[in-house]
Amino acid sequence: MPMTPEALYIQLGQIITEMPDLRNHGWNNPMGQQWLGRAAVLVEAAGDMADAINFKITAQGLSSNAYVPGHDSAVQRMTAILYQALARAEMRVPAASRNGFIPTGEPYTALSAVARAFGGSSHSIFIIDPYADANLLDEYVLQAGEGVSIRILADAQGVKPGLAPAMRRWLTQFSTTRPLEIHLAPARTLHDRLIIVDGTTVWSIGQSFNALATRSPTALVKFDEETAALKVAAYDQLWSASPALT
Structure with a gap:
């Protein structure tokens, strides 16, 4: 078939x-x-x-x-x-499903694609990125709506040093209107880069946010419902087992 x-x-x-x-x-x-x-x-x-x-x-x-x-x-x-x-x-899919391709050297296209994924959220966004850095908060997470809670799961070894101070600045300014939590998974246990919206819709992104489409093209693609459910369950479990970034 x-x-x-x-x-x-x-x-x-x-x-x-x-x-x-x-x-x-x-x-x-x-x-x-x-x-x-x-x-x-x-x-x-x-x-x-x-x-x-x-x-x-x-x-x-x-x-x-x-x-x-x-x-x-x-x-x-x-x-x-x-x-x-x-x-x-x-070209063969409905217009609402298009625009997942992010060419090299087009930071605005990357920002717009991520903003579209975030735009579907009513209460939560869960981001998995082994190499998360300050720019994830400064450039991308700011696109999320006010009142949407943010979780970020990074790799304990791959996480960039700029993320912790950026998190503290974020909490100082947005702790009540844009709640944020960051956990660190054990080294080399994260094999995806994902955006999970409201615990149901899952987007896969081909590169870490700290270098999105800077050296090569990538794509932001929505998983089917069955695969999305498996990803949500797996990463919720890993989140619960991983310590918080302080």
Whole structure:
């Protein structure tokens, strides 16, 4: 049974945000090989057979040595094909589901995309970002509506030193109107970058907020309901087991 346009768009966005580090052996393990297989199937489902064939042939040319001539250009070709497939899929979905693609070097587009995700919140936003920094509060969380409570789960090892003082400044100014809590998960236990709105709607974002679309394009994509429920349950449990940032 063929996928609906919405399902294809969501899955292409997810595969892009889950892309392993293809330049540095991220494809050369069981999880990387599984990702390549899923990506090839989705590119084919997007409907351009030339792109589908090109993706498969290019993937076969990846080298276990990232310094071999042609490896870097192969990664670039594969990435471009995936984003072309995402763009084609985006044209087939309702307007309300579009605009998840964030090009490189477009900070306003990134801010607008995150603001749209935040805009659906009535009472809570839960952000998972291993490398959270002060700019997450200063640039992005400020887009949330007044009265919306904010939780941020960062990595105890990856969190940036600027987050703690930014949190204290935030609480001094907004403690009653914009409640904020930050917890630190054990090192290397966070494998997603997510925005969870009102405990039900889950958006996946391909990069940490501290470098959003500065070096490469990314996508902000809504999960389907079943996957969203699994993500919410898993990260609520991890939140409860993680200590607060002070």
